[in-house]
Amino acid sequence: MSLIKSISGIRGTIGGEINQNLTPIDAVKFAAAYGTWLKNQTSKQVLTVVIGRDARISGKMISSLVSNTLVGLGIHVIDIGLSTTPTVELAVPMEEADGGIIITASHNPKQWNALKLLNGKGEFLNAKDGETVLKIAEDDSYTFAEVDYLGSYKKKKNYISKHINEVLKLNLVDVEAIKKANFKIVVDAVNSTGGIAIPALLEKLQVTCVKLYCEPNGEFPHNPEPLKEHLTAISNLVVEEKADLGIVVDPDVDRLALVCEDGTMFGEEYTLVACADYVLGKIAGGNTVSNLSSSRALRDITQKHGGSYKASAVGEVNVVALMKNTNAVIGGEGNGGIIYPDSHYGRDSLVGVALFLSHLANLKVSCKTLRNSYPNYYMSKNKIALTPQINVDEILNKMASKYQHEDVIIIDGVKINFEKEWVHLRKSNTEPIIRIYTESTSQNSADELANKIISEIKKLI
Numbered sequence: 001m002s003l004i005k006s007i008s009g010i011r012g013t014i015g016g017e018i019n020q021n022l023t024p025i026d027a028v029k030f031a032a033a034y035g036t037w038l039k040n041q042t043s044k045q046v047l048t049v050v051i052g053r054d055a056r057i058s059g060k061m062i063s064s065l066v067s068n069t070l071v072g073l074g075i076h077v078i079d080i081g082l083s084t085t086p087t088v089e090l091a092v093p094m095e096e097a098d099g100g101i102i103i104t105a106s107h108n109p110k111q112w113n114a115l116k117l118l119n120g121k122g123e124f125l126n127a128k129d130g131e132t133v134l135k136i137a138e139d140d141s142y143t144f145a146e147v148d149y150l151g152s153y154k155k156k157k158n159y160i161s162k163h164i165n166e167v168l169k170l171n172l173v174d175v176e177a178i179k180k181a182n183f184k185i186v187v188d189a190v191n192s193t194g195g196i197a198i199p200a201l202l203e204k205l206q207v208t209c210v211k212l213y214c215e216p217n218g219e220f221p222h223n224p225e226p227l228k229e230h231l232t233a234i235s236n237l238v239v240e241e242k243a244d245l246g247i248v249v250d251p252d253v254d255r256l257a258l259v260c261e262d263g264t265m266f267g268e269e270y271t272l273v274a275c276a277d278y279v280l281g282k283i284a285g286g287n288t289v290s291n292l293s294s295s296r297a298l299r300d301i302t303q304k305h306g307g308s309y310k311a312s313a314v315g316e317v318n319v320v321a322l323m324k325n326t327n328a329v330i331g332g333e334g335n336g337g338i339i340y341p342d343s344h345y346g347r348d349s350l351v352g353v354a355l356f357l358s359h360l361a362n363l364k365v366s367c368k369t370l371r372n373s374y375p376n377y378y379m380s381k382n383k384i385a386l387t388p389q390i391n392v393d394e395i396l397n398k399m400a401s402k403y404q405h406e407d408v409i410i411i412d413g414v415k416i417n418f419e420k421e422w423v424h425l426r427k428s429n430t431e432p433i434i435r436i437y438t439e440s441t442s443q444n445s446a447d448e449l450a451n452k453i454i455s456e457i458k459k460l461i
Contacts, residue, residue: 007130011114014058031069033137048076052083053103054251055192055216074145080159084253086348087163092122104252107225124317173354177361184208188234190224192251226257235263245367254347255336260368268336269295278359279330280305286329293437294334313412320345378443380450383433
């Protein structure tokens with residue numbers, strides 16, 4: 001069991017000992033630290049925070065603890081209930097709130113939950129602000145409101161519907177083309193809130209939707225990370241239903257994976273590539289951003305359209321910062337996260353679905369044909385579990401030194417660029433692991449490079 005505190009929030013397994021797991025005490029402390037940070041940022045007398053959650057079994061409990069802690073600090077809470085991460089991100093500015101908290105552990109299994117923290121723009125806290133929140137929690141440096149100055153609590157429904165309406169209003173979402181295409185799509189929402197949001201979006205687009213695991217009860221039927229090895233059920237059902245494609249989202253609906261009509265994976269990395277191809281086709285010379293662990297395919301597509309591509313450190317907040325600095329028209333992460341500034345600066349699977357279907361409907365080709373039109377890169381994503389005795393920084397430094405004759409980037413772990421392939425090594429912010437991502441021109445080459453690097457790391461350990 002585990003508790004991970006980072007600048008992006010607090011994440012841990014439910015139950016167990018205080019400070020070792022995500023217990024009610026830890027949830028209250030961290031919510032109090034965040035609320036105190038918010039109060040320290042402003043001279044406003046009245047502050048408001050939007051709260052939403054995915055469908056995890058522990059979600060209602062954690063949400064209640066967080067909400068009442070903020071009320072105890074004198075902060076007004078707007079609870080939008082079962083929601084998605086991008087829905088909460090949109091709700092913060094729509095409610096003119098001062099911040100937001102999403103109760104979700106994203107792709108982690110059901111025993112995990114987390115508090116993901118937003119600022120008044122509905123964007124994740126930067127490193128400096130995140131560190132401040134952690135310090136407040138560490139020092140127990142909070143003062144609660146007296147009885148006459150307690151905050152209020154109210155629920156607001158239908159925010160997913162508001163989110164869908166905002167998506168449909170985007171200029172590049174071709175609603176009429178999608179309606180005319182008569183798509184049939186299978187949706188796997190891993191029994192979380194994507195089971196509410198994605199079918200409702202497809203209904204508005206007059207798409208025939210076949211639901212798989214769309215009951216938002218928090219009982220994940222398979223590992224919720226949308227990787228090929230976890231998605232055999234939807235791959236089979238797409239073929240059985242003779243569907244045009246399959247859509248897969250993670251529990252908080254900020255990662256989007258696609259399945260082609262023959263049951264093969266479109267590729268998580270290529271979700272962003274396809275959406276960017278569509279957007280760049282409409283905005284000539286537009287710039288793009290993804291992180292260091294993302295495929296070179298986005299760079300290739302961007303350059304094809306006359307734009308400039310940049311890579312940031314891993315983490316949504318880093319991608320967003322570089323997107324703003326370069327005026328990128330679209331960006332995101334290779335895990336299926338689409339960030340489209342015309343909507344908001346956050347990964348959003350609803351926006352991704354609408355852009356992808358617009359692209360497919362305009363081209364009038366199959367999902368498989370579209371995938372085959374892109375440069376072929378193959379990735380291998382691996383990890384090594386960490387123990388407290390392992391000095392990760394020392395290992396990464398030794399690997400950087402070993403390959404110093406190659407193109408080595410050390411802004412986020414160690415990325416080693418070879419002529420036709422690369423490897424990125426970094427300590428995860430959300431799990432006690434070292435991530436090892438490789439990419440090459442064939443799956444066999446990517447796997448071989450990964451195995452070679454893993455073997456070298458294990459010798460160092």
